Amino acid sequence: MKVGYYPGCALHGSSNDYEQSLVACLGALDVKLKEVDGWICCGATAAHSLNSKLSMALPARNLAMAEKEGFRELFAPCPLCSMQLLKVREAVKDEAVRQELSEVVEAEIRGDAQVINLIQLFLNVGLDRLKAAVKQPLDSVTAACYYGCLLLRPPKIAKFDDCEQPTSMETLLAAVGAKTVDWSYKTECCGAGMTMASEDTVLNLAYKILDNAREHGATSLVVACPMCHINLDMKQAAVERRYGKQFNMTVYYLSDLVGLALGLSREQLGIDRHFVTEPMMGNH
Amino acid sequence: MSRIGVFVCGCGENIARTVDVEAVASRVAEIPGVACAMSYKYMCSDPGQGMIREKIKSERLDGVVIASCSPHMHLKTFRKAAQAAGLNSYLVEVANIREQCSWVHSDRTAATSKAVELIRMSVAKVRNDKALQSTRVPITSRALVIGGGVAGIQAALDIADSGHEVVLVERAPSIGGKMAGLSETFPTLDCSQCILTPRMVEVGQHPRIKLYSYSEVEAVEGFIGNFKIKIRQKARYVDMSKCTGCGDCWTSCPLKKNPSEFDYAMGNRTAIYIPFPQAIPARPVIDKEQCNRLKKGKGCGICEKKCKQGAINYNDEDKFVEESVGAIVVATGFGLYDISKVQDKAGQSGYGEYGYGKYQDVIDSLQFERLVSASGPTGGVLKRPSDGEIPKNVVFISCVGSRDNAKGVPYCSKICCMYTAKHTMLYKHKVHDGQAHVFYMDIRSGGKGYDEFVRRAIEEDGAKYYRGRVSKITLEKNGKLVVRGADTLAGMPVTIEADLVVLATAMRPASGVEQLAQKLHVGYDQYGFLLESHPKLRPVETNVAGVFIAGAAHSPKDIPESVAQASAAASKVQIILSSDYVTREPEVANIAEQICAACYACANACPYNAIERAEVRTPRGVFVKNTARVNPVLCMGCGTCVSICPSKSADLQGTSDQQIYAMLESLL
Numbered sequence: 001m002k003v004g005y006y007p008g009c010a011l012h013g014s015s016n017d018y019e020q021s022l023v024a025c026l027g028a029l030d031v032k033l034k035e036v037d038g039w040i041c042c043g044a045t046a047a048h049s050l051n052s053k054l055s056m057a058l059p060a061r062n063l064a065m066a067e068k069e070g071f072r073e074l075f076a077p078c079p080l081c082s083m084q085l086l087k088v089r090e091a092v093k094d095e096a097v098r099q100e101l102s103e104v105v106e107a108e109i110r111g112d113a114q115v116i117n118l119i120q121l122f123l124n125v126g127l128d129r130l131k132a133a134v135k136q137p138l139d140s141v142t143a144a145c146y147y148g149c150l151l152l153r154p155p156k157i158a159k160f161d162d163c164e165q166p167t168s169m170e171t172l173l174a175a176v177g178a179k180t181v182d183w184s185y186k187t188e189c190c191g192a193g194m195t196m197a198s199e200d201t202v203l204n205l206a207y208k209i210l211d212n213a214r215e216h217g218a219t220s221l222v223v224a225c226p227m228c229h230i231n232l233d234m235k236q237a238a239v240e241r242r243y244g245k246q247f248n249m250t251v252y253y254l255s256d257l258v259g260l261a262l263g264l265s266r267e268q269l270g271i272d273r274h275f276v277t278e279p280m281m282g283n284h
Numbered sequence: 285m286s287r288i289g290v291f292v293c294g295c296g297e298n299i300a301r302t303v304d305v306e307a308v309a310s311r312v313a314e315i316p317g318v319a320c321a322m323s324y325k326y327m328c329s330d331p332g333q334g335m336i337r338e339k340i341k342s343e344r345l346d347g348v349v350i351a352s353c354s355p356h357m358h359l360k361t362f363r364k365a366a367q368a369a370g371l372n373s374y375l376v377e378v379a380n381i382r383e384q385c386s387w388v389h390s391d392r393t394a395a396t397s398k399a400v401e402l403i404r405m406s407v408a409k410v411r412n413d414k415a416l417q418s419t420r421v422p423i424t425s426r427a428l429v430i431g432g433g434v435a436g437i438q439a440a441l442d443i444a445d446s447g448h449e450v451v452l453v454e455r456a457p458s459i460g461g462k463m464a465g466l467s468e469t470f471p472t473l474d475c476s477q478c479i480l481t482p483r484m485v486e487v488g489q490h491p492r493i494k495l496y497s498y499s500e501v502e503a504v505e506g507f508i509g510n511f512k513i514k515i516r517q518k519a520r521y522v523d524m525s526k527c528t529g530c531g532d533c534w535t536s537c538p539l540k541k542n543p544s545e546f547d548y549a550m551g552n553r554t555a556i557y558i559p560f561p562q563a564i565p566a567r568p569v570i571d572k573e574q575c576n577r578l579k580k581g582k583g584c585g586i587c588e589k590k591c592k593q594g595a596i597n598y599n600d601e602d603k604f605v606e607e608s609v610g611a612i613v614v615a616t617g618f619g620l621y622d623i624s625k626v627q628d629k630a631g632q633s634g635y636g637e638y639g640y641g642k643y644q645d646v647i648d649s650l651q652f653e654r655l656v657s658a659s660g661p662t663g664g665v666l667k668r669p670s671d672g673e674i675p676k677n678v679v680f681i682s683c684v685g686s687r688d689n690a691k692g693v694p695y696c697s698k699i700c701c702m703y704t705a706k707h708t709m710l711y712k713h714k715v716h717d718g719q720a721h722v723f724y725m726d727i728r729s730g731g732k733g734y735d736e737f738v739r740r741a742i743e744e745d746g747a748k749y750y751r752g753r754v755s756k757i758t759l760e761k762n763g764k765l766v767v768r769g770a771d772t773l774a775g776m777p778v779t780i781e782a783d784l785v786v787l788a789t790a791m792r793p794a795s796g797v798e799q800l801a802q803k804l805h806v807g808y809d810q811y812g813f814l815l816e817s818h819p820k821l822r823p824v825e826t827n828v829a830g831v832f833i834a835g836a837a838h839s840p841k842d843i844p845e846s847v848a849q850a851s852a853a854a855s856k857v858q859i860i861l862s863s864d865y866v867t868r869e870p871e872v873a874n875i876a877e878q879i880c881a882a883c884y885a886c887a888n889a890c891p892y893n894a895i896e897r898a899e900v901r902t903p904r905g906v907f908v909k910n911t912a913r914v915n916p917v918l919c920m921g922c923g924t925c926v927s928i929c930p931s932k933s934a935d936l937q938g939t940s941d942q943q944i945y946a947m948l949e950s951l952l
Contacts, residue, residue: 155633162636163636164635164636164637164756165636165639184758184759184760184766188756212760216761
């Protein structure tokens with residue numbers, strides 16, 4: 001299975017551990033990621049706060065590039081990237097918009113490539129296949145699945161799972177033998193980019209998330225977003241200092257846990273490169 | 285040659301200011317077929333009508349054209365005048381030279397010419413008019429009321445008290461509807477059951493009310509004055525004629541843990557049960573989905589053993605009965621928008637952020653009514669569902685589903701502002717040290733004593749009102765529901781740790797109302813609310829003659845409004861039932877059966893279901909051909925069949941194609 005891959009800035013930069021995890025885990029499932037030629041920035045939060053057309057044109061160009069290579073599916077592991085791509089994909093259903101954007105980005109946008117996130121990619125691989133591939137069931141993991149804000153929102157664009165009470169990550173993890181907890185902060189905001197502008201905000205939000213997960217019995221968190229990972233993993237020590245409470249909560253990418261279940265090592269998946277590396281599972 | 289009289293009205297100055305009515309009269313007198321033409325200041329006045337009557341006789345007129353205001357205003361007046369003078373009233377036409385001429389033009393010469401042309405067309409029409417006779421149909425002097433909530437009860441009692449028999453059909457085991465389950469009612473806080481149950485008893489004992497409880501309307505045939513109703517009596521497994529309602533069966537039933545429909549699952553009931561102690565009829569039913577005996581066909585049988593009357597019948601089956609009635613009141617009431625995830629309508633998506641169905645202590649408003657009702661599962665002590673604790677902080681959220689284009693319905697459910705204010709008061713009266721919080725979008729409290737009531741909730745009973753929405757409710761480990769919302773007036777986020785959250789969910793029509801409306805051929809809107817014939821002037825009539833609506837089946841309504849509308853519907857029914865015949869206008873469609881191709885396009889298009897499939901037979905009964913046939917009693921004369929008929933066999937009496945062509949030709 002070959003899938004078009006849009007890494008976005010994070011996976012080539014601050015969150016290259018996420019890319020390492022993806023490549024290793026998906027490789028074990030025989031999923032080959034082919035990076036889209038000539039991809040550019042998705043616009044992130046900067047573009048749409050400056051210029052609406054720019055915020056459409058940037059992801060439109062990426063979509064066009066992927067379609068030019070003939071990808072039926074375009075995998076964007078960062079939820080902000082995938083949301084931007086989905087937004088354009090939705091907008092170009094209007095023929096006038098499609099033509100205008102195609103002209104702006106100097107490439108034909110058809111809008112027929114499916115944009116998928118990491119959860120959807122695993123679901124496409126299939127729960128049965130995942131179950132069959134498990135070599136090391138994750139009995140000792142009790143994880144809180146954290147979806148964050150953009151993976152499921154806005155629901156009219158994301159069109160995936162229930163944006164208030166999602167369950168898809170739990171279903172996936174159950175297939176690879178991990179326990180998950182039912183908790184209250186699955187879709188709350190982690191503070192995202194505020195980590196640069198207002199660290200206090202992020203520490204407060206991250207604290208609530210970590211605390212609620214712990215309260216509900218989780219020993220680790222699972223995310224599918226580079227930004228969530230930064231705020232919960234990199235900032236965890238700062239949270240602990242600020243609120244005087246030890247969490248020592250491993251924050252896994254979804255592909256980390258699936259990879260571990262498939263028998264990959266922590267080093268292969270890059271888990272040893274996380275800030276909180278205290279292993280919560282005895283045998284890994 | 286016909287002898288037509290033309291009467292041109294000046295309408296004071298209304299017409300005469302712009303149209304030279306005298307010139308019009310002298311010009312139209314020249315039109316072939318016109319025997320006399322004259323003008324007068326007020327043709328609708330007594331002398332004006334007298335002039336028409338006198339001329340019909342003296343000039344031996346065989347057709348009359350009145351050039352005046354819109355026929356909606358005075359056609360009936362002039363027809364009566366003609367009839368009094370011995371002329372068939374359908375040989376009278378109105379040329380509208382006011383709304384369609386003098387009022388919309390300023391050039392006097394041109395307007396005068398146009399008036400002449402309008403009259404010329406009407407003369408052409410009246411020359412092709414045929415004398416018509418109105419239809420008279422005998423009436424079955426009984427009424428059907430569908431739905432035994434407060435609206436249905438009111439309508440049934442009003443009709444029965446006026447001397448007519450009523451058939452009341454209620455699908456639940458007891459009448460009483462939603463109101464029987466309410467605690468106290470706004471704006472007076474009188475006990476709902478205390479005011480309703482005496483009315484229920486009246487229904488149960490009324491000599492002219494035939495009550496079918498646990499029954500549904502299966503099929504409807506016929507038309508105004510002559511409906512045939514097929515009613516399904518669902519298997520009750522209890523012989524109503526033997527049962528005394530003693531209670532030996534339901535007190536001994538071992539299956540006590542079935543969620544009670546009447547308590548909206550806040551309490552339990554047995555498998556054989558009466559919904560509530562004051563039920564009418566006070567006779568139990570067996571829930572066949574729950575009863576072990578009925579599920580397995582053997583075993584248990586305790587209720588049968590306990591019953592001294594031998595009233596239990598495990599072999600009971602649905603029965604069908606037929607009733608004839610002359611008029612119908614539909615009072616099927618409402619249900620609540622489903623706030624959990626699964627939705628039955630596209631475009632509605634539930635409110636996952638409030639966790640209804642996930643968190644036990646997030647309940648809807650009808651559930652709250654049961655928790656504070658003296659007859660409720662907690663005996664009137666407010667205990668929250670999860671652990672039976674008395675909640676010290678209760679958050680009420682209004683407009684859950686209402687006024688929400690994104691997830692719910694766009695309309696306002698109208699009663700929630702009032703009952704939420706009532707809930708905060710009832711709560712405060714029961715839990716003195718408790719605090720009620722309300723999140724609202726607007727407070728809509730129009731009505732007698734209503735706004736004062738809301739002010740009382742805020743000022744005397746200390747409910748805290750926040751203008752804003754709640755974004756999320758989360759459950760903390762300590763059992764607290766953390767409610768996060770906005771106070772848009774203060775411009776601040778609000779977080780409240782609540783013990784109980786009550787959602788004021790949108791009102792929707794009762795389930796199944798669309799299927800019922802289809803059986804009755806009554807229109808309904810995209811939400812399933814039944815459509816009235818005219819929003820202002822015919823609010824309880826429907827598009828089907830003889831079928832009326834009352835209560836929340838029509839739109840969200842509170843109790844006083846439902847009762848008022850029910851009485852209005854009842855009085856409309858009495859008008860029909862108090863005469864021996866119903867008179868129908870003869871200006872209806874007619875199908876030339878010899879040329880009808882029997883394609884039935886008309887029957888499919890007819891909004892009133894007035895066209896039936898029929899056969900043309902010789903007087904000796906030999907089959908000739910199939911044909912469509914108009915039932916003149918049902919037909920409303922809309923003309924849809926005329927325009928759709930591919931063989932041009934349908935025509936409208938009084939406005940035939942021939943007449944229209946003649947009118948057009950007169951202008952050429």
